[in-house]
Amino acid sequence: MREIRYLSVAAEGPAIRALQADTDATYLAGGTSLLDLMKLEVLNFAQLVDVNAIPLTKIEVSNDGARIGSMVRNSDLALHPEIAARYPLLSEALLSGASPQIRNMATVGGNLLQRTRCYYYRDPSTACNKRNPGSGCAAIDGYNRNHAILGTSDHCIATHASDMCVALAALDAVVHTQGPGGERHIPFAEFHRLPGDHPEIESVLQHGELITAVSLPPPTGLRQSRYLKIRDRASYAFALSAVAAALRIEGNLIRGARIALGGVGTKPWRAVEAEQALVGKPANRATFTLAAAETVRGARTRPHNAFKVELTRRAVVRALSTIRGAS
Amino acid sequence: MATDLIPLGDPSLRQKVRLELVVNEERRDLVIDGYKSLLELLREELQLTGTKHGCELGECGACAVLLDGQLVLSCLVAAVECDGRSVQTVEGMQNGPTLHPLQSCFADAGAAQCGYCTPGFLLAAKELLERKPDATRAEIAEALSGQLCRCTGYLQIFEAVEAAAAQLRGGR
Numbered sequence: 001m002r003e004i005r006y007l008s009v010a011a012e013g014p015a016i017r018a019l020q021a022d023t024d025a026t027y028l029a030g031g032t033s034l035l036d037l038m039k040l041e042v043l044n045f046a047q048l049v050d051v052n053a054i055p056l057t058k059i060e061v062s063n064d065g066a067r068i069g070s071m072v073r074n075s076d077l078a079l080h081p082e083i084a085a086r087y088p089l090l091s092e093a094l095l096s097g098a099s100p101q102i103r104n105m106a107t108v109g110g111n112l113l114q115r116t117r118c119y120y121y122r123d124p125s126t127a128c129n130k131r132n133p134g135s136g137c138a139a140i141d142g143y144n145r146n147h148a149i150l151g152t153s154d155h156c157i158a159t160h161a162s163d164m165c166v167a168l169a170a171l172d173a174v175v176h177t178q179g180p181g182g183e184r185h186i187p188f189a190e191f192h193r194l195p196g197d198h199p200e201i202e203s204v205l206q207h208g209e210l211i212t213a214v215s216l217p218p219p220t221g222l223r224q225s226r227y228l229k230i231r232d233r234a235s236y237a238f239a240l241s242a243v244a245a246a247l248r249i250e251g252n253l254i255r256g257a258r259i260a261l262g263g264v265g266t267k268p269w270r271a272v273e274a275e276q277a278l279v280g281k282p283a284n285r286a287t288f289t290l291a292a293a294e295t296v297r298g299a300r301t302r303p304h305n306a307f308k309v310e311l312t313r314r315a316v317v318r319a320l321s322t323i324r325g326a327s
Numbered sequence: 328m329a330t331d332l333i334p335l336g337d338p339s340l341r342q343k344v345r346l347e348l349v350v351n352e353e354r355r356d357l358v359i360d361g362y363k364s365l366l367e368l369l370r371e372e373l374q375l376t377g378t379k380h381g382c383e384l385g386e387c388g389a390c391a392v393l394l395d396g397q398l399v400l401s402c403l404v405a406a407v408e409c410d411g412r413s414v415q416t417v418e419g420m421q422n423g424p425t426l427h428p429l430q431s432c433f434a435d436a437g438a439a440q441c442g443y444c445t446p447g448f449l450l451a452a453k454e455l456l457e458r459k460p461d462a463t464r465a466e467i468a469e470a471l472s473g474q475l476c477r478c479t480g481y482l483q484i485f486e487a488v489e490a491a492a493a494q495l496r497g498g499r
Contacts, residue, residue, distance in 0.1 A: 004340045006361065006407055028405070035364075035403045036384040050408060099473020101451070102385060104397045105404075235472040 004038075008050040012178050012210055018049045019208035020180055027051045027210065029071065030106040032098070033114050041124050042115075042131055056109075056212055061086060065218050070109030070211040074164065075100065077108060087216060089225035089244055093167035096229045099236045109211035111164045112175060112191065113203065117238050118147065118158035129155045130199040145304040146240065149312075151266035152300055156199030159263055160192065161238055166262035167227060169270045170244040171216050179209030192267035199266075221248030221256040224326065228319040229262070230311060239263030241312045243319040247283065254278045254287070259316065261295060264308050271295040274316070283324050285317065292316035346410045350375070351419030365409055366390045366401035369416060377417035377446045381475075388474035391447035392416050398454045400473075417446035420453065428494040429453055429487070436487035440478030448474045452488045460496050464489070 005025075009015045019025050025047035028034060037043040056069035061082040068077060077083060078094035098106065120126045120138040127136035139147055139157050147157040173188040192203050205211070225246035231237040242262030248255045257278035261269040274294035281287040292313040299309050340361035347356050350373060359372050369375045369392070381389030383402045390401040393415040420427040429449050432438070439445040448471060455462055455470040462470065467488050468481075476484060 004362065006340050006405070008407070028408075031403045031405065031408075032385055032400075035405065039383060048405075050405075052408060099388070100470055101388060101391055101398045101400050101473040105399050235469065 002044060003046065005047040006050065007047065008053055010053040010055075012054060012056075012212065015049055015051050015054065015210055016179060016208050018047070019210075022047050023207060025049055027109075029110040030073070032102050032106045033110060037115060037122070040122055042122055051210070059083065063218060066216040068108055068214045068216075070107060070213055072108050074098070074103040074106045074108070074111060078103065086219045086223070087167075087171060088223065089170060089227055089246060090164070090167045090216075092225075092227035093163040093229075093242075093244060096227060096242075097163035108164070108214055111162050112168075112211060112214070113205075114160070114162040114165070115202075116158035117161045119143070121158055130158060130195070130202075133198070133200045140302065143304055144302040146238065146263075147302060147305050148266045149264050149296065149299040149301050149305055149308050150261070150269050151194050153195045153197070153199070153266075155197060156195035156266065157302065158195070158199070158266060160265060160267050162268065163227070163229065163239065163242060163262055165192070165268035166242055166244045166260045168214065168216075169268040170225075170246060170258040170260035171219070171222065172258075174215045175211060176213040176215060177205065177209045178212050179206055181206070181209075184209070188268075189270055195266050202267075222246040222258060224248065224323050225258075226319045226322050228315050228322070230315050231263075241308055241315050243312070243315045245316070245319040245323060247278070247320065247323045249283045249324065252282050252284075254281055254283050257291075259291070259295060261312060261316075264296075264299075264312055273297065278320075283320075285321065288317045288320040288324075289313075291320070340405075340407070344407050346406065348409050348411065349413040351415055359406055361407055363406045364402055365392070365394070365404040365406050365414070368406040368409070369401060369414070375416050375418050379443055379446060381443070381447075386475075387444075388447045388451070389444055391450050391474065393450055393454060396454070398451055415450070417449055420449060427453070428491040429456070432487040432491040432494065433484070436483045436490060438479060438483040438487035444474060444476045444478075448476065448484055452491070456488070456492050456495055460492060462488075462492060 026045045028048040028050045056071040058069045059080050060067045074094050078091045084091040120128050126138040148159045175186045175191045177184045227244050229239050229242040239262045244260040246258040257275040259271040259274045274291040277291040277294045295316050296309045296312050343358050344361040345358050369378050379389040381387035385400045385403045392401045451471050451474050
């Protein structure tokens with residue numbers, strides 16, 4: 001039996017100091033990705049610092065963009081009228097994730113740090129470099145149907161599980177933090193780390209650094225968008241492949257494009273080359289097919305997840321075609 | 328706040344914690360083991376066993392309750408997080424001897440077989456109908472998507488929720 005200490009704090013300063021004082025402590029927000037993993041003994045923190053009372057719950061939307069407090073619940077963000085109107089991609093991604101019950105609990109800050117659904121990570125009886133650095137990866141030679149094809153290493157092939165993060169990657173979000181070293185403003189593409197030799201380190205956050213907000217630039221040219229999530233059943237399942245896409249079409253020409261992928265990358269996966277393949281081209285199926293091929297260029301497949309290459313290509317074409325049809 | 332209620336200098340969750348919360352509109356002042364989940368608080372401290380232990384991992388919905396009016400999974404809420412908050416469980420749905428329309432419609436439609444998932448479904452449906460009295464079949468399915476039932480195949484549950492919605496709209 002492990003001893004767990006608990007501290008509830010109502011402000012950022014005490015929260016950060018509590019973690020500085022204890023290297024084996026972590027923040028508790030919605031709890032939906034932490035308490036379950038602690039029950040499974042995948043995560044074994046000695047102290048929980050409950051940040052639910054910190055009032056980082058504002059959603060501010062203006063012509064300059066949006067700023068979303070890190071303690072905003074997923075359901076409140078998804079259903080916020082101005083977010084739904086200006087950033088429909090974000091609303092759609094959020095509503096495709098988890099269940100209403102979990103969305104009522106899960107926070108924006110917590111969702112950035114959502115843990116993988118790799119079955120081996122969640123099972124402490126198996127080898128996992130993410131859970132126990134240096135122990136090996138049971139997924140690489142095991143059953144790897146839900147695993148990543150992009151951004152993998154010889155040490156880890158686990159996917160990033162969040163839907164929200166895929167939309168945030170496409171929307172060029174910035175993650176704002178407060179920590180022992182002061183404030184940081186981290187571009188989304190730099191926030192999550194590739195597994196490399198250290199799959200146990202999933203983000204650039206330092207110990208004690210607290211996510212305070214996520215901001216979004218103005219949604220110029222991003223309102224024609226689609227979040228398409230392919231999964232084993234139509235609700236309450238994790239993505240096999242997901243596409244967050246936005247297009248700005250003028251005449252018949254694509255003037256701007258954003259594509260990010262979920263369910264296939266070891267981190268929320270922005271497909272920059274695919275975006276470049278779209279801009280300046282006619283908005284038709286041939287263009288979409290070429291861009292779709294770019295999204296999975298360099299994919300490294302395993303025995304059970306090779307289907308994700310073609311699945312992702314088709315999902316990209318369908319997402320882009322849907323936007324084209326609606327615009 | 329909960330901070331003040333944990334004995335100073337010893338914030339271990341192995342210690343007893345004092346909590347004050349409202350459960351089914353009744354104020355409860357409790358001293359409980361700090362490590363307990365809200366689910367365990369309800370079942371073991373208050374003997375409100377309508378809320379069920381399912382997967383314990385936030386996957387099945389059997390433990391769903393309303394916390395400050397919002398549907399949450401009580402297996403993933405630490406009891407210490409609930410100080411000063413309000414909880415509603417299935418035991419709080421009926422009015423004296425009179426069943427809530429959802430409860431009677433579930434019974435009439437055969438929307439329960441083994442019954443283990445039923446309390447969670449009832450609360451999820453109640454939360455939905457309070458927010459959206461004329462919810463469509465698709466909205467009902469979405470609202471209940473985190474509640475798993477392995478007996479009924481869901482159809483009777485959807486029909487029961489629609490029947491209850493009609494009763495509630497009719498003011499009966």
